[in-house]
Amino acid sequence: MSLIEISGVDFLYGNDNSDRPALQNINLQIEAGDFAVIIGSNGSGKSTLAKLLNVLLTPSQGEIFVAGLDTTNPDNTWKIRQRVGMVFQNPDNQLVASMVEDDVAFGPENLGIPTQEIRNRVDKALEMVGMAGFQKFAPHKLSGGQKQRVAIAGVIAMEPDCIVLDEPTAMLDPQGRKEVMETVQYLNKEKGITVVHITHFMEEAVNADQVIVMNQGQILHKGSPKSIFRLVEQLKDVNLDIPVAVEVAEYLRQENIDIPDILSIDELVDALC
């Protein structure tokens, strides 16, 4: 069984008067250890999907299993939230304490972990996100990228199987975005933590094992980055920004120039020169 199994899920917000559900007939499996990227423009339902994964919302129809636990069963709520950590978009609005170490400790404290063990977990988590030595810092003295990495550490300290990141880079400058992406990739590749990364930057999907394209509450495509990036025209139709290299490659292909699948500028340079 996959780590995350979503089958036939619909979701309709209670206060939403429109007829169209926020999510429609979602079927998706995410394997343990995978790096899954969900891309979609505003209003495509990608954040709603994220909230369903750690029981901040429950599906109106269909079911979701996380590590074999049914999210609609209230008894499972806290177990699932411990297994699926969530990092949000705004770095300022998810840090709780006025000291970095206290913030990272917040999750383990809620789980009732003994003091000495919390101390170990906090130091380990901060080291994993490259923020060792920042224990006593105040969050408002950190840069956006650093704050976001502290938020990731806060989730890591709960020792989850999976981290869901809901547009963690949307409010960051390019430097911060790079820091966060490197951290997430490190955690996935070196520490084997499953990552579900939600974004509207297609570049961030390049290294994924699985890319899911969402539009208007439905899954438009899923597959490897290469197979997705082939669909340049369709992606443009749903208002996604295509990385320049991918777009150039596609134009060249249309001019009957033989070119392999391209994901990054480096690959394009290699293919052309």
Add this chain to the structure above:
Amino acid sequence: MLKDITIGQYIARDSIIHALDARIKIMITTILIIALFTIDTFTGFGFFAAFVLVVVLLSKISVKKVLKGLKPILILVLFTLFIHIFLTKGGEVLWSWRFISIESEGVYTGFFMVSRIFILILFTSLLTLTTSPLQLTDGIEYILSPLKRFGVPASELSMMMTIALRFIPTLLEEADKIMKAQQARGADFESGNLIQRAKSLIPLLVPLFISAFRRADDLALAMESRCYRGGEGRTRLHELEFRYYDFIALIIIIILAVAVSFY
């Protein structure tokens, strides 16, 4: 300018007073305040003042900084002094002019009250000067925790204080940003009389409140997804720990307080 604000008046030093447990410090302050009100001689005050001085020296905070904290209450002190000098009657008449007179009893009570207020404020400000807001919050939670049985949400209160402390700098930054944005569009926060200036704050406060509510919403979601479900069953990274010198300090204070009250 808004960015460099310090919360509370905590001054970090490596001293024995700083190292004392926050709960002990809160208890000691309470005991001393009670003792202070049982005193009715200037000798007693002299004794207390000497004690405060010793504590200040032990805390390694400069006397000047401690006295600076007294500035805001200076008006209150002077007011009390004058009221007593002119209105409390009794004893010898020291000076009189038409219906105004100063009598010895008034002078005595005036200075008596002033000494009491000064020592009182010194004690309490020493508590906040030597204890970080976080430790204070933890201490208050611990002291309130017996009241949990009667439905006082002690750990929730302390969580609220922690979050408030965390968001003060964030909201100040935000206020600064909104202010600049409004000024760029011609808002005027500086001129006009008091009422006009108060009115000009509305375009600052409305967006600030809206964004604060939005932040609260986000934060609640983030806390929930990190398994926060109230104070029940929570453990702490920083467990407050009594050490032997905490008890020594408490015993010394109790002995002193009792001695002074019966003296």
